[in-house]
Amino acid sequence: MPSSSTSAPLRAPDPDTPYPLPNAKRVVFLKPHITRPNISVGDFTYYDSPIHPEHFQDDNVLYHYEAQGDRLIIGKYCALAHGVTFIMNGANHRMDGVSTYPFPIFGASWGEHMDLLGDLPSRGDTRVGNDVWLGMEAMVMPGVTIGDGAIVAARAVVTSDVAPYTIVAGNPAQVVRERxxxxxxxxxxxxxxxxxxxxxxxxxxxxxxxxxxxxxxxxxxxxxxxxxxx
Known part of the structure; x- marks a missing residue:
């Protein structure tokens, strides 16, 4: 049979589709599920988890308070496996005294010392580049930048910047090799x-x-x- 002289145009999936795989609700494009102004996710970046993947911004981005001023920025075409977690700057405690316990947040007379929490350390924004693969249960600590094309192994704990097209693994994450x-x-x-x-x-x-x-x-x-x- 002769082939047709015309072919259907190539089409990409719609990056604004919340569930790009109709029969796999465990996979979501993240961008349509993000409502917080301090989180930005690029087109086609997805999260794959059997446990409410649509709740990523609440379940997987922790200690992220608007008053802190830090942002989580994730690029396009990233793949995030189940349990990937971002620890943001709101998790910090004072470490310059004898005790790290945050007394003032619990109120009563302790609340009179709230000024002691006004200058907690911050490492700034957390950034994930484009085409980055984060393995299952990888943890990214505050202020880290992960470069384009990088791969973070399962259960790695990323405490420092990762160069583009580099594979890291372990706790703390160390370079395995350059891609x-x-x-x-x-x-x-x-x-x-x-x-x-x-x-x-x-x-x-x-x-x-x-x-x-x-x-x-x-x-x-x-x-x-x-x-x-x-």
């Missing part, structure tokens, strides 16, 4: 393929999933040349 050379990591970050229009991503799925850095950079250079000519 690509530092030069290629920098070049891949510069392509920012996660910001390409979805129609471009659609046509390069196989390259993104199986190609090496040179192939992705080659696609990027062609796109850049085409844009310049137009």
């Amino acid at each position: 690509v050379s530092p030069a290629d990591a920098q070049r891949l970050v510069e392509t920012a393929w996660w910001d390409w229009p979805t129609e471009i991503v659609n046509t390069h799925i196989r390259t993104l999933m199986t190609g090496d850095a040179d192939k992705i950079i080659g696609v990027f250079n062609k796109l850049k040349k085409s844009t310049a000519e137009n």
Whole structure:
């Protein structure tokens, strides 16, 4: 039978769909479920958990108080496995005295010392780049930046920044290996393929999933040349 002269256009899933897999309610695109102003999640980032994945911002982002002023920023195309947890700056206690106990928060006459909690240490915003894979029950501590393309192993505790395209594991998380050379990591970050229009991503799925850095950079250079000519 001759093939049709036309084919259906390639389509990406809708990133605003709360449950992208109709028969798997354990998988959610996170962005539609985020309502807090101090949390930002990019398109197509998903969370996979059998236990109320739609409650991610309440169950998995802990000690996150607006008065603290810190933000959680997660990029696009990230994969978060069951139990991934973010500990935010509101978890901090004073450590410069003999006791770390937060007496003032319990009120009564203790509440008269609330000023002692006004200058708790803060490490700033917590940032997860794009195309990051966080394994089951990984824990990310306050103020950490995880670079684009990084992988965090199951049950790792991330206490410091993770470079792009690096694999870390353990408690505290340590570098296992680099996914690509530092030069290629920098070049891949510069392509920012996660910001390409979805129609471009659609046509390069196989390259993104199986190609090496040179192939992705080659696609990027062609796109850049085409844009310049137009």
